[in-house]
Amino acid sequence: MGVNDSMEAWQRNLYVLSGSLFFVMMAMSMIMPFLPLYIQHDFGITDPHEVTAWAGIIFGANFLTAGLASPIWGNLADKYGRKIMILRSGFSMAVIITLTGFASSLWMLLGLRLLNGTVGGIIPASTALIASTAPKERAGWAQGMLQSFTTAGSIMGPLVGGLLADRIGFRMIFFVTGSLIFLATLTITFLVKEKFIPPDAKERTSLAEDARMIFSTRPLPAIYFVTVMIQFALFSIVPVLPIYVQSLQGTGENVAFYAGLVAAAMGMANVIASPQLGKLGDRHGSQKILLICLVIASILFIPQAFVSNVWQLVGLRFLLGLCLGGLLPSVYALLRRYTPSEMISRVYGYNNTFICIGSMLGPMLGGLMAGYVSMSGVFLLTSALLFVNAIWVYVSLAKLRTPSEAEIR
Numbered sequence: 189m190g191v192n193d194s195m196e197a198w199q200r201n202l203y204v205l206s207g208s209l210f211f212v213m214m215a216m217s218m219i220m221p222f223l224p225l226y227i228q229h230d231f232g233i234t235d236p237h238e239v240t241a242w243a244g245i246i247f248g249a250n251f252l253t254a255g256l257a258s259p260i261w262g263n264l265a266d267k268y269g270r271k272i273m274i275l276r277s278g279f280s281m282a283v284i285i286t287l288t289g290f291a292s293s294l295w296m297l298l299g300l301r302l303l304n305g306t307v308g309g310i311i312p313a314s315t316a317l318i319a320s321t322a323p324k325e326r327a328g329w330a331q332g333m334l335q336s337f338t339t340a341g342s343i344m345g346p347l348v349g350g351l352l353a354d355r356i357g358f359r360m361i362f363f364v365t366g367s368l369i370f371l372a373t374l375t376i377t378f379l380v381k382e383k384f385i386p387p388d389a390k391e392r393t394s395l396a397e398d399a400r401m402i403f404s405t406r407p408l409p410a411i412y413f414v415t416v417m418i419q420f421a422l423f424s425i426v427p428v429l430p431i432y433v434q435s436l437q438g439t440g441e442n443v444a445f446y447a448g449l450v451a452a453a454m455g456m457a458n459v460i461a462s463p464q465l466g467k468l469g470d471r472h473g474s475q476k477i478l479l480i481c482l483v484i485a486s487i488l489f490i491p492q493a494f495v496s497n498v499w500q501l502v503g504l505r506f507l508l509g510l511c512l513g514g515l516l517p518s519v520y521a522l523l524r525r526y527t528p529s530e531m532i533s534r535v536y537g538y539n540n541t542f543i544c545i546g547s548m549l550g551p552m553l554g555g556l557m558a559g560y561v562s563m564s565g566v567f568l569l570t571s572a573l574l575f576v577n578a579i580w581v582y583v584s585l586a587k588l589r590t591p592s593e594a595e596i597r
Contacts, residue, residue, distance in 0.1 A: 197381060198321035202330055204379045205274075205314045206337035208372040212278070212310060213338045215368035216285075217345025217451075218352065219361045222444050223247055224430045226358040231294055236431060237560070243427035244555025246298050248548040253305035255544030259395055261309045262316070262537015269384035270317035270533055271376070273309060278373025280307035286366030289359050305544070310373075311338065312540035316533040317382060319524045328474055328521040332466025335517045336459045343455030346448030353444045398534045408535065410584040411522050412542045414478070417577040418515050419546025421570045424554030432563045436498050446498050453502045457509025465514035466521065474518040474525075475585040479578055481514035486574035493567035522585070 219226065224243040227233050233242060265273040284304045291297040315334060322330040352361055403409055430447040437443055469477040488508045495501045519539070527535045554566050 197383075198318070198323075198330075201321065201380050201382075202318055202333060204376065205318065206334055208376050209311065209314060209334065210337045210341040210344075211368050211372040213341030214345040214348065215341075215365040215372075217342045218349030218365055219358060220247065220426075222346075222349060222353060222358065222430060222447065224427055225353075225434075225444055225447075227294070230358055231297075233294075240427050240431060240555040240558045242294060242555075244551040244553070246294070246301055247423075247426055247555075248550070248552040249298055249301040250305035250308070251544035251548035253302045254308045255305075255541040255548065257306050258309060258312065258537045258540040258544065259398065259534070260537075261313065262534045262540070263395055263398055265313060265316060265533035265537070266531065267386060269382055269386075270313050270320065271380055271382040271384070273313040273533075274317070274376055274380070275373060277308055277310040277313060278369055278376065281310065282366045282370035282373065284366075285369065286363055289362030289366075309537075309540065312536050312543075313533070315520060316536040317380075319520065319536065320532045324524060325470065327524045328466035328468075328470035328517060329463060330466075331517040331520040331524075332463040332469075332513070335466075335513070335520075336462040339455050339458040339462065339513070343452045343459065346451040346455075347445075350445040350448030398531075399538075401531070402535055402538055405526065407585060408523070408526060410580075411519060411526075412539060414577060414581055414585070415516075415519055415539055415542045416546040417573060417580070418482075418519070419543050420550040420553075421546075421573040421577065422512070423547045423550030424557075424566055424570050424573075426551045427555035428558045428563050428566050431558070433498060433501070435563070436495065436501065450498065450501055450505055454505040454509035454512065457506045458513040461510045461513030462517055466517045469514070469518050469521055474521040475581065477514045478518035478522075478585070479581045481511045481518070482574050482578035482581060485511040485515075486571045486578060489567050489571035489574065493564035 223246060224239050227239050227242050227246075233239050261273055261277075281304060284300060284307065288297065288300045288304070291300060315331065318330050318334055319327065349361055352364070429450060430443070433447045433450055434443045437446060465477055465481070485508060488504060488511065492501060492504050492508075495504065520536075523535055523539060524532070554569075557569065558566050
């Protein structure tokens with residue numbers, strides 16, 4: 189009876205969080221994919237080199253402060269509970285993103301993105317809550333399900349944002365975003381339940397002690413490096429993609445819509461693939477799925493540099509999305525298998541730091557490279573980085589055995 193109740197509880201939390209994060213990600217992705225176009229239209233920056241450089245810096249700024257703050261929030265989550273960290277992040281972001289709609293200069297926009305990163309963390313906190321309650325033999329499926337819904341939100345966001353941008357303008361989308369995040373967080377407040385037992389005072393550790401324990405636990409540092417490389421490779425394209433679509437369209441209309449369609453194609457495939465690849469990881473080993481997906485993704489980036497129209501890019505991004513669905517869920521499942529239950533939030537917090545490092549460096553360097561080399565060159569660089577990451581996975585992770593329950597306690 190107790191086991192069934194427990195199963196129902198973690199599954200209910202998974203479904204509520206998945207649905208809520210769908211709307212959070214939809215809201216957050218309604219404007220960020222169009223950041224270069226927003227900078228062009230609302231701030232009067234017309235030089236393409238300057239646009240991509242600013243877009244990379246502003247997009248990456250959020251991840252700079254998020255990466256610095258993430259271990260702190262992870263430490264607090266293991267002390268006081270994961271749900272309260274979700275609520276703290278959700279309500280704070282709702283306010284800050286709404287205020288971003290009033291930004292009157294690029295420097296103000298940059299400052300608000302930095303502040304948003306500081307209070308963020310709703311995704312890693314939700315991931316840690318599910319990881320701490322889901323059975324380990326279903327960890328891959330649970331993380332795949334969560335990833336599937338967050339990605340589905342990321343699909344809808346660019347499509348909805350592209351349509352709204354032509355009707356209400358980019359600036360109003362920030363107000364819509366803040367409202368949706370507020371409502372989603374309110375839903376989590378009343379429907380997600382967490383039976384959190386705080387650790388004894390003597391078991392609580394400092395950030396320095398956390399870092400020492402985590403980085404001495406094999407193979408967590410290797411998994412963190414994989415995370416950085418994945419995010420760096422994938423986010424290096426972000427400031428380039430709308431301008432790349434614009435170059436393929438020529439002087440055509442609805443550039444924002446087509447940029448959203450390109451993003452949506454990859455996201456739709458990700459939604460389809462994530463739960464299935466998570467199941468395969470549970471059955472055959474998450475490290476094997478991770479390796480295969482990295483190799484295929486590295487190959488698929490190459491032809492994207494040479495497309496001649498938007499529809500070719502849409503097709504290739506869809507195929508890429510099928511592979512990307514196996515990356516982060518595999519990383520999360522591996523982290524869960526090598527992490528003691530009482531350290532889950534801290535380990536996921538540090539992993540979010542490395543996600544943020546890759547997500548920050550990727551768009552910054554991608555934007556600069558696009559401005560001074562070529563946009564096609566960014567796709568080729570991404571391909572090379574993913575292939576190097578595949579080699580690293582093979583050398584450091586592919587032959588690892590799954591630890592027993594006794595070994596991770």
